[in-house]
Amino acid sequence: MHLILPLFHLHVSYVQCLLFGIIISPTDPIAVLAILKEAGIKKSTETKITGESLFNDGVAVVIFLTILKIANHSKELLWWNIGLIFLREAMGGLLLGVVIGYGAYLLMKSIDNYKVEVLLTVAVVMGGYTLASKLGLSGPLAMVAAGIIVGNKGRVSAMSDNTWNYVSGFWELIDDILNAVLFVLIGLELLVIPFSTNYLILGAISVLVVLTSRYISIWIPGQLTRLQGRYSRSSVFLLTWGGLRGGISIAMALSLPKGLHNHLWVVLTYMVVVFSIMVQGLTIDKLAFKLNGHSEAEKEIK
Numbered sequence: 001m002h003l004i005l006p007l008f009h010l011h012v013s014y015v016q017c018l019l020f021g022i023i024i025s026p027t028d029p030i031a032v033l034a035i036l037k038e039a040g041i042k043k044s045t046e047t048k049i050t051g052e053s054l055f056n057d058g059v060a061v062v063i064f065l066t067i068l069k070i071a072n073h074s075k076e077l078l079w080w081n082i083g084l085i086f087l088r089e090a091m092g093g094l095l096l097g098v099v100i101g102y103g104a105y106l107l108m109k110s111i112d113n114y115k116v117e118v119l120l121t122v123a124v125v126m127g128g129y130t131l132a133s134k135l136g137l138s139g140p141l142a143m144v145a146a147g148i149i150v151g152n153k154g155r156v157s158a159m160s161d162n163t164w165n166y167v168s169g170f171w172e173l174i175d176d177i178l179n180a181v182l183f184v185l186i187g188l189e190l191l192v193i194p195f196s197t198n199y200l201i202l203g204a205i206s207v208l209v210v211l212t213s214r215y216i217s218i219w220i221p222g223q224l225t226r227l228q229g230r231y232s233r234s235s236v237f238l239l240t241w242g243g244l245r246g247g248i249s250i251a252m253a254l255s256l257p258k259g260l261h262n263h264l265w266v267v268l269t270y271m272v273v274v275f276s277i278m279v280q281g282l283t284i285d286k287l288a289f290k291l292n293g294h295s296e297a298e299k300e301i302k
Contacts, residue, residue: 004205008198012261015071020265022067023253024210024272026060028246057248058141062090064252071260093138097145100128104150109158114166117159121150121167182247189254190270193263202264203271210272215240234291242284244276245269 002017066086104124108117124146129139155164215236222236253269256262 001206001209004202004209008202010198010202010261010264012264013071015067016260016265018067019064019071019256019260020268022060022064023249023265023269024206024245026056026245026248027243028248058093058138058144059090060248061140061252062086062093062138065089068256072257089136089138090141092135093132093141094145096132096135096137097128097142097147098149100124100131100142101146101149102153104146105154105158108150108154108163112160112163114160114163117163118166118170121171124150179247182251185254186250186270189266193266195267199264199267200271203268206268206272207275210245211240214243237291238284238288241280241287244281245273246277249273 001020002012002014005012005017063086066089069085101124104120107120111117111120125143128142128146132139132142159167218236218239249269250266250273253262253266256265
């Protein structure tokens with residue numbers, strides 16, 4: 001993007017282009033997983049997509065805030081200081097999340113009341129995120145770590161089936177409500193964003209750049225893990241085309257302050273998100289069926 005933007009008479013610093021890269025990096029697997037399950041994808045591929053999104057969201061927010069500090073105070077902050085800030089927020093956030101999650105697990109293990117346990121998960125999220133912010137740590141990563149412990153260790157030995165149904169149902173509803181509110185805000189923001197022909201052309205180019213970058217970033221580690229028999233060619237294609245962007249990307253773009261070409265980044269982000277949902281999301285099932293059919297045929301031949 002740093003090389004492409006000057007062709008449209010837009011001179012944007014490299015740090016701000018890094019911000020766009022971070023903004024567009026998180027993936028939203030919810031919609032695509034529902035489609036892929038119907039296509040009969042392997043459980044391992046489903047796990048890869050979900051796990052990638054889970055950590056991408058938390059890490060992307062931390063890197064976004066870190067790069068944003070550089071963009072706002074490029075003359076005051078040194079890169080090694082930024083590295084220390086990132087390590088403190090990321091590692092500290094994960095450590096805090098583990099402590100909070102394990103504490104919640106012990107409390108839930110001593111309780112057998114689904115109402116209290118649902119409220120306890122709310123307290124973990126609200127209190128844990130606030131505490132992380134006060135300590136200067138990453139709230140998103142802290143909640144990822146806490147959620148993994150509560151959702152796995154707590155699910156196995158601290159919750160009854162009835163409690164788990166209420167807990168998972170409650171947070172699924174909260175997730176749907178917050179996503180709905182976010183996209184309403186997105187619609188309102190678009191009413192005041194100035195569109196231009198250059199922006200639309202750049203949006204189309206951004207889609208190609210994002211897809212190409214994603215394919216390369218998946219293909220390279222895929223070649224390494226394929227040596228151990230864990231990655232198939234179909235997984236690379238599905239992970240590339242199934243990398244739908246969603247609410248988190250839009251939320252980070254909308255949070256950019258004025259003076260950092262925020263209108264440009266919001267428009268480009270919005271176009272990439274819309275393309276991923278409307279085009280990739282509506283065709284991923286056909287790709288999955290096709291690739292799944294090929295893989296089954298290969299097995300029969302072998």
